[in-house]
Amino acid sequence: MDDVRVGVFICHCGTNIGGFLDVLRLVDYTQSLPNVACAKDNKYTCSDAGLTEIKNAIAEKKLDRVVVASCTPRTHEPLFRSTCKEAGLNPYLFQFVNIRDQCSWVHMQEREKATEKAKALIKMGVARAALLEPLEETEVEVTPCAMVIGGGITGMTCALSLAKRDFEVKLVEKEERLGGTLNSLYRLYPTQDEASKLIQAKAEDLQKNPKVEVLTSSEVKEVKGFVGNYDVTVKHGENDRLLKAGVIIVATGAEALKPTSMYSYNGENIISQMELEQRLEKGKLNANKVVMIQCVGSRNEERAYCSKVCCLTALKNAMLIKEADSNAQVFVLYRDIVAQGTQYEDYYGKARETGITFIKYSPERKPVVEKGSVRVYDELLNEELTIPYDLVVLSTPMISHHDSAILAQKLKVPVDKNGFFLEAHVKLRPVDFATDGIYVCGCAHWPADISESISQAYAAASRASIPLSVGHVKTEPLTPVVNEDECTGCSLCELTCSFQAIRVEETEKGRKAKVIAASCKGCGACGAGCPHKAITMQHFTDEQLLAQIISLGEVKP
Amino acid sequence: MTPQEGFSPDIIGFLCNWCSYAGADLAGVSRFQYPPNVRIIRVMCSARVDPAIVLEAFVRGLDGIMVLGCHLGDCHYLTGNYYTEKRVKTVKSVLESVGLSPERLLIDWVSASEGERFAALVKEFTETIRELGALGKEANCDIQQLKTRLAAAKETLTRDRIRWLVGRERELTEDKNVFGERVTQEEFDQLMFQTIEKEFEKRKILISIGDDALSIKEIARKMEASPGKVLRNIVSLEHDGLVSVVGIEGNSPKYRRVRG
């Protein structure tokens, strides 16, 4: 370890770090640490200039370990690792120190203490870096098949897109027929096309396509494996079928909240927007005075979010009512009309022109549905109105599908606090999960209209096609190594591992644990529990963790 | 209890990569402010946190340790955090044997979307440790005693017997064995407690003997324990082949450690 030469690069991140920590003092301090061959600060270490500086320093200062103290490894570790790689340094000889997200940004009023904390963090990082060892990734083949869960418009579009690329697709739908939510809709905004025609066309395309196998009345029962090698058990009636897939796409949609016990809902003359769709399709409205109430069960304390599609749905149905009977009176009681983008604003304008009356109410003074009339305080006219009705239509939000939580557990992917699937990154990875090889699109992710769902379906198909196209994925070498001299073959590791990635086998030396690297996810549960401490977790060895702790102990006064 | 004057605790947080570390990042991105006492060590899963490593951190003088993982059921590695829960429970039990407050070790769950919760947890835990004071304040013993006890505790947690039990807890208490029997949680906890106590006492004796040859009385004095208890354990240690009699002074045999 005496020969180790660590280079440390400390980022100002503009003023994100530099504004709250004394970066120059950090540089001085770092230079005094053992094994540190050079310490530098950069305005932005992640900029091209910063990366070039790292590469140059690796060559010029003969660095064999690199530490970057900047933001978070969750976003920037790949970048710095590949920079090391480009300079000929094994990427696992790189160590990240988080002095922004977990230091400068959370101690903005304590410059002195935050700087001291950053010193400790850098010291820990350097101590660990000195013990890092070069590691090599392993490559795993990808099963050239995608599984799409959910046969609504999103899932169908996604499956077709992948099939056009010549990938095999298994489309799993829980119901007897394809179509999902669109099966209960009449027409679609803003084109007023019939939902059933769209579904029919897509379903026919799917049936014709030899690359797609459609499994209706089928449910995902169990999911095992990892990117490139998922084993999915699909239940169809009494039969289980094991399917192999390289990637999985979640397109399970959402459902509309049923307005039970809201605004005297009775399913007869006070109904939901979904029920209105059915009546419109059958042409049996029998109502001349219609009052629609928006934000029923949403944007409140229980359900804070805006479900985005309900305003346009109301506009569409209101226009359909007016179209069928221009004498019909339609009132839309709203809080904010959410009609974003280039087409929907015009659509809203069109609705206004047809003579639909829009009345703004505030959440403090909600409309009151009484027998025969609705009382509402008009925020713009500043007066209370009484509107007689034949029919009240309640616009409820899309809520997460009741099966989402169960599916999420099977797939081991997270859901957000509203029960919608939680993507890997809100801004830049909208259709990926943090788990490789699993993707999400459409209303399973968040309420979306047809157009948006289709875009996302193509997006998920695109993302999922990456491992399928390349044909293999690389797995990180964060795997355990068994010291056979210490291993007694007790098989506690086998019991602990959830991935069947470590198994006790008969060897020349007797019963010993063996690691199946391709299945291993690198959690380290086996190593931390081994009774004889016979397992070393690569890249997270006891020595590396202890070095961090010990260096911290030394910082103590 | 009143907080120690000017005491600023040193705390380590072991955070799993997927949920709690992401939650800590989110706290940063959202600028939720919290005390600067916690130094975070990132691990892929909270299940990587070996009980012996936690003890080592106390040996090195850290005042408090947080182990944070994904919420139960959300573990990126399916079941890792269940093991963490069992392991941390064991360490807490050992801490009690040492005479330290088990509150010095926190296990909790923070998701990737709980930045605010992370900040709140850090705030709360830092305050708890501040109130407890520097490590060992509550143990009512001198620093040398504390060091002996901590070293014994650490060795206890590297014993295969204990580690084996911890690893089997879920299986033993949750699944029925081949005979359709199941160990109740109370039975298991009782068994675990006794095993830890015994191992801990034995380790303390070994450390107290060190490189000397000591009589039961001398050991008991050093450990501030009753000679009867020491006698019981030394018989067991002799049986394990870890100590042997190297001579007799007066009527008392002198024991020395057998180094493997």
Added chain:
Amino acid sequence: MEKPKAVLIVGGGIAGIQAALDLGDMGIKVHLVEKNPSIGGRMAQLDKTFPTNDCSICILSPKLADCFRHQNITLHTLSEVKEVKGQMRDFSIKLRKYARFVDEEKCVNCGDCSAKCPVKVPDEFDMKLRKREAIYPYYLQGVPAVMTIDREKCLYLTREVCKICEKFCAREAIDFEQKDTDVTLRVGAIIVATGFDPYDPSGISQYGYERYRNVIQSLEYERLICASGPTGGHLLRLSDNKPADRIAFIQCVGSRDFRNNRYCSSVCCMHATKEAMLAYEHDPKVKSHIFYMDLRAGGKGFQEYVSRGEQEYNISYIRGRVAKITEDHDENPIIWYEETQTSETKKMTVDLAVLATSFVPRKNVEELAGTLGVELDEHGFFKTDPLSPLDTTRLGIFTCGCCREPTDIPESVAQASGAAGRAAEAVMG
């Protein structure tokens, strides 16, 4: 001849970048064309992003670097598409690559040249809030990270005098001999991701933009509050460099307005909320007022974000269109508005007024549409159909992001991946 397994992407903002990375990762060759000296687009100009307040450049930077180093992606900065021939699966593209007058291989972006350059002109990236030289980096974290000479402002290139930069460049990277070149590329599909321009609010004279120094537009605000912006992240008034404690955000400037753009720009409710939050984070004394028509917060976590703004960041949301803005003797903007609750005309004096200008198509969009042979919608955005939202009117040409409709970042990224998927279908199918 074999069909080209390559895709042309026009526009190097977040949408173009994401599409390029997806295609590149699939093993498809990509030509990423950007007319500016560096890729990054509008997202690079933003300070933070809603609803997580992630630092924009922090999350964008890794993607810029990935694009730059990707073995399947060729960057063509300072370039424009001049001609498109052929059809889906076999397009022939003529690309004009403008001279940078700096050797990209030699330049290390040290800035010795610009330190000596005698020319000072307004910097477009910083919304003209500061001056730059005629040889300059497009922006600090830009990729490729090299200098560029502004041919319209450089003394040598306009009047054949100076060349002082050449003298001071230790790496001999300055090359006045560089010529514009035309290259021909063969691709199977094209993705258009040229983004948007902010609407010029000087057309709405009652708001006094350009007349009053403390009436600014959103993108200017983003640069002002950004740590790498002209004031180092200090939110100072342009009139007197004093901090702004009372801020008015005026929504729908040039949008939802029959005299200007009828459509809604989709993201302004959210970015105004974010901007108000950032001001409060910089200084908790700040009080913000957001004047809006309908609050449109339909995205994931958006409504909660707005509520948090209201409860924790000292933001008031006031419904009503602002009639006009005047100013007092201290150049404080006065907001005249009708409060809808009382129908009264009221006025409010603030330190700074920020106009949420609508997103309009890039100014040369008709020319590009003509070159590509695709239709625009009545507003000038690339025309798509709701059921094939990423396809333009010409087979094999796809579109994503703000050039098809004002769109937030997650949706732009999703569309970009989607357009990449569509392009891959065309190229590989």
